Amino acid sequence: MEKIRQTLRDSAAARWTALAVVAFTMLCGYYLTDVVAPLKGLLEGKLGWGSSDFGFFNSAYGWFNVFLGMLIVGGIILDKMGVRFTGLMATIIMVCGTIIKFWAISTHSLDGQVWKVLWFEAPAQVFIAGLGFAIFAVGVEVAGITVSKIIYKWFKGKELALAMGLEMATARLGTGLAIATAVPIAKAFGVVDVSRPILLALILLCIGLLSFVMYMFMDKKLDASEVQKTQAEMDEDAFKISDIFKIITNKGWWYIAILCVLFYSAVFPFLKYATDLMINKFGVSEELAGTIPSMLPFGTILLTPFFGNLYDRKGKGATIMIIGSLLIIAVHALFSVPFLHHWIMAIILILVLGVGFSLVPSAMWPSVPKIIPEKQLGTAYALIFWVQNWGLMGVPALIGWVLEKYCITGQVVRDGLTVNTYNYTLPMLIFTGFGVLALIFAFLLKIEDKKKGYGLQLPNIVK
Numbered sequence: 231m232e233k234i235r236q237t238l239r240d241s242a243a244a245r246w247t248a249l250a251v252v253a254f255t256m257l258c259g260y261y262l263t264d265v266v267a268p269l270k271g272l273l274e275g276k277l278g279w280g281s282s283d284f285g286f287f288n289s290a291y292g293w294f295n296v297f298l299g300m301l302i303v304g305g306i307i308l309d310k311m312g313v314r315f316t317g318l319m320a321t322i323i324m325v326c327g328t329i330i331k332f333w334a335i336s337t338h339s340l341d342g343q344v345w346k347v348l349w350f351e352a353p354a355q356v357f358i359a360g361l362g363f364a365i366f367a368v369g370v371e372v373a374g375i376t377v378s379k380i381i382y383k384w385f386k387g388k389e390l391a392l393a394m395g396l397e398m399a400t401a402r403l404g405t406g407l408a409i410a411t412a413v414p415i416a417k418a419f420g421v422v423d424v425s426r427p428i429l430l431a432l433i434l435l436c437i438g439l440l441s442f443v444m445y446m447f448m449d450k451k452l453d454a455s456e457v458q459k460t461q462a463e464m465d466e467d468a469f470k471i472s473d474i475f476k477i478i479t480n481k482g483w484w485y486i487a488i489l490c491v492l493f494y495s496a497v498f499p500f501l502k503y504a505t506d507l508m509i510n511k512f513g514v515s516e517e518l519a520g521t522i523p524s525m526l527p528f529g530t531i532l533l534t535p536f537f538g539n540l541y542d543r544k545g546k547g548a549t550i551m552i553i554g555s556l557l558i559i560a561v562h563a564l565f566s567v568p569f570l571h572h573w574i575m576a577i578i579l580i581l582v583l584g585v586g587f588s589l590v591p592s593a594m595w596p597s598v599p600k601i602i603p604e605k606q607l608g609t610a611y612a613l614i615f616w617v618q619n620w621g622l623m624g625v626p627a628l629i630g631w632v633l634e635k636y637c638i639t640g641q642v643v644r645d646g647l648t649v650n651t652y653n654y655t656l657p658m659l660i661f662t663g664f665g666v667l668a669l670i671f672a673f674l675l676k677i678e679d680k681k682k683g684y685g686l687q688l689p690n691i692v693k
């Protein structure tokens with residue numbers, strides 16, 4: 231009988247270590263992504279950033295990814311050059327972008343300057359900090375698709391959804407830590423300094439870069455342990471530009487991409503404003519306001535791998551996505567009800583949102599390889615992230631604009647700084663709308679799966 235060849239993937243210790251190493255790099259990336267969000271009030275009081283400046287800055291996340299198509303370029307590079315080269319480039323880009331962002335927020339040399347670029351007018355500091363964030367975002371997004379491909383490489387036919395869930399859980403720890411620690415760090419030592427949390431994020435990212443370099447050695451070893459492909463097989467497997475056409479003509483892929491942009495638009499942009507919502511609607515003090523939204527990512531840390539494991543073993547991926555979408559609709563709708571303003575309600579809603587935010591990603595990302603072949607996977611993930619980035623870019627800007635135009639209710643002095651107060655009913659209704667649309671696409675995906683037999687309702691583990 232032919233002996234089944236063992237590769238490094240077959241060593242549980244090796245594949246879980248590889249996962250831990252790359253997940254740590256993502257934790258560092260997510261920390262920086264979300265560290266400025268809780269500082270909205272301090273940025274307004276200390277640096278004079280209005281809500282639309284804040285929204286504009288946050289929208290920078292998608293400037294290059296969306297308009298310059300950097301994510302698509304990153305996906306093609308990933309499929310052509312492999313995970314080691316692409317991941318290293320991506321982490322270096324994250325560090326470079328963060329250096330620019332840190333400089334912009336810590337310097338006084340831009341004080342008093344207002345720039346107008348295209349239709350946008352904002353303080354020069356907002357533009358340069360946005361530029362740094364936009365560069366960083368190219369890095370973190372390309373790192374994200376690279377890590378998805380890395381996980382597939384190590385875990386296909388094994389605990390794929392659990393591994394993806396654990397990676398997301400680790401990354402969300404970065405988001406949770408950012409939301410919980412940003413204000414205390416900015417206010418530490420009795421002097422308010424909004425650049426301090428960004429400096430910490432920069433240090434973390436440098437450690438994340440080292441961590442990825444360590445992964446590169448593991449990846450080399452994995453490749454060496456696998457059966458070497460013949461030239462004909464490599465030519466057959468090589469990514470071709472025409473593969474993009476194959477991806478974008480696949481209806482199932484579109485349903486996932488649209489569900490992704492709608493669902494994530496109701497979560498990540500919400501998190502950018504959640505601290506401010508706690509202060510304005512639920513009357514939580516500025517020091518504690520980040521604690522409640524930070525329960526969302528912390529809650530997902532256990533649940534995302536839990537639901538991933540469930541999907542691996544029992545299947546029902548499409549149903550999981552439908553339930554998750556239903557939960558976010560309920561949460562945002564209740565957040566928009568004006569008379570529900572007790573902080574305990576806020577905690578309950580955030581925890582339920584955490585369940586919804588664990589369900590959808592735990593089933594959505596491991597479902598992509600069921601629809602798209604492995605050689606196109608990097609590009610397929612990149613294109614989904616690209617569609618999603620329209621939302622991550624547009625929705626924070628939209629909410630910032632809506633707040634400033636329709637929701638200002640007055641002004642208060644907090645810690646000696648005069649800031650606006652806001653009514654969050656309208657923004658929360660907008661987030662509810664995204665949830666409703668996400669639900670429709672989750673149903674369409676389930677119908678398409680039934681038609682095409684992708685196996686989204688089947689377990690991932692091959693016995």
Ligand SMILES: C[C@H](NC(=O)[C@@H](N)CCCCN)C(=O)O
Pocket residue numbers: 260263264371374398401405494498591595615618
């Ligand atoms: C895996 C997935 N990642 C993304 O959706 C990224 N495109 C966005 C990361 C934004 C970080 N605040 C996820 O985190 O669920």
